[in-house]
Amino acid sequence: MIDEGRRQAALDAMGILDTPPDERVDRVARLAKEMFGVPMVSVSLLDRDRQWRKSQIGLDGPEAPRADSFCDYTVRENRAVVIEDATALPEFAANPFVVGDPHLRFYAAHPLYAPGGEPVGTLCIVDTQPHPFSDGQAALLKDLAFWVQTELAKDQELDHAAVVQRAMRPRELPQLPGFTIAAAGTARGQLSGDFFDLSLRDGRLRITLADVMGKGTGPALVAAGLRASLRTAPERSLAEAIAEADRLIDADLGDTGMFVTAVHAELSADGRLDLVDAGHGLAFVVRADGSWERMRSLGLPIGMGSGDVEERRPEATILEPGDCLICCSDGLLDVVDPEDPITEVTRILRELGPDGAVREAVRRSRDPRATDDITALVVRRDA
Structure with a gap:
């Protein structure tokens, strides 16, 4: 007998119930359908009463009652179950899923387990015709x-990592009197x-935006390490902070060819802006009259330089x-006018202001043309 309380707790801890479809799991379901020649496939998780x-193919919706279900039987038995013809077995012939929809005849399933070994669901294949x-x-x-x-285990790990990554973003944007920050x-x-970071120290705003080559778990780990490096010893100059990060990334990841483009800047209350560009090239000042200029210090990306402060x-x-x-980040370039991106961004900023422009960047991340992470940061000196 399985411990139902422990089983349910393990399922709840996985945090998968009622999450959106996952293409990786859907791919396995499609493959099972083709390999076994059945019309119905389900990746089912057994919740308290459902x-x-x-993932599902050929079944009626994302959930069904747990009571009397064949998947409940499989989980309670904690073993693979094969029923070649349900009508030929007295214990299943009167089952509501046999005498009613989907009029199941053939069923084969294998349990799915939580990381602790508790059976939490099944991968099952189903047909309305008997099968050997x-x-x-x-x-x-x-x-x-x-x-x-x-x-499913990857999903849980990624969900936890995503929560941690979100927690590392500034909970509240700092306030520098006379400036609007978004x-x-x-x-x-x-x-x-990608990541951005904003912090105040001695009345000066430290600004960072970085883009690690690639996307996914590896770049996210590098981004977390870089953020920690740049936050360490905040009294360092911009050049010293980037040079030290360069040495660390090169020492740890030089053999992988991974690098980071970044903007690291400091803004004073009087409007003075000092900015180090480490191969990023996507920092601009848009003037009040509509003109603009690119801010570049022409340095190599982090991980490709020598770690020399003078560079x-x-x-x-x-x-x-x-x-x-x-x-x-360069992901934004996928979803703006490729012929004249600065003019479009300037127009959006003029029409929507800093907060609206940043929201528009996030909204465009859902554009089919978007292929990369998107991060945007705007600081305006108020008139």
């Missing part, structure tokens, strides 16, 4: 179930290789009233 389907089922097919179904189980980022997948000298300018600093 079976909820993370060989030992070889049973072994194949077991392999597919293990595949699904692995993908920033946001959105991942193409569950984890982002990271900042460029300086003054933000006058009405001027804006704009920084973004």
Whole structure:
């Protein structure tokens, strides 16, 4: 007998119930349908009084009652179950899923397990016609179930990582008197290789926007490490902070070819802006009269430089009233006018203001043209 309380707790801890469809799991379901020649496939998780389907083909909706379900039987038995013809077995012939929709005849399933070994669901294949089922097919179904189980575990790990990554963003944007600050980022997948950071120290605003090559878990880990490096010893100059990050990334990841483009800047209350550009090239000052200029210090990306402070000298300018600093990751370029992106961004900023412009960048991350993480940051000196 399984411990139902422990089983349910394990399922709840996975955090998968009622989450959106997952293409990786759907792919396994489609493969099972083709391999076994059945019209119905389900990846079912057994909740308290329902079976909820993370993926399903040919069945009526994302959930069904748990009571009397064949998947409930499989989980309670905690073993693979094969029923070649349900009407030929007295214990199943009167089952409501046999005498009523979907008029099940053939059923084969293998349990899915939580990380602690508790059976929490099934991968099942179903038909309205009887089927023979060989030992070889049973072994194949077991392999597919293990595949699904692995993908579900990845989902849990990615969900936890995404929560941690979101927690690392500034909970509240700092306030620098006389300036309006807006920033946001959105991942193409569950984890982002972009990040932004904003902090106040001695009346000066430290600004960082970085984009790790690639997307997903690896770049997200590098982004977390880079953020920690740049936050360490905040009294360091911009050049010293980037040079030290360069040495660390090169030492740890030099063999992988991974690098980071970044903007690291400091803004004073009087409008003085000092900015180090590490191969990023996407930091601009839009003046109050509509003109604009690119801020570049022409340094190599982090991880490709020598770690020399002299190579990271900042460029300086003054933000006058009405001027804006704009920084973004290159993912934004996918969803703006490729012929004249600056004119479009300037127009959006003029029409929507800093907060509206950043919200528009996030909204465009849902555009079919978007292929990468998108992060945008705007700081305006108020008139």
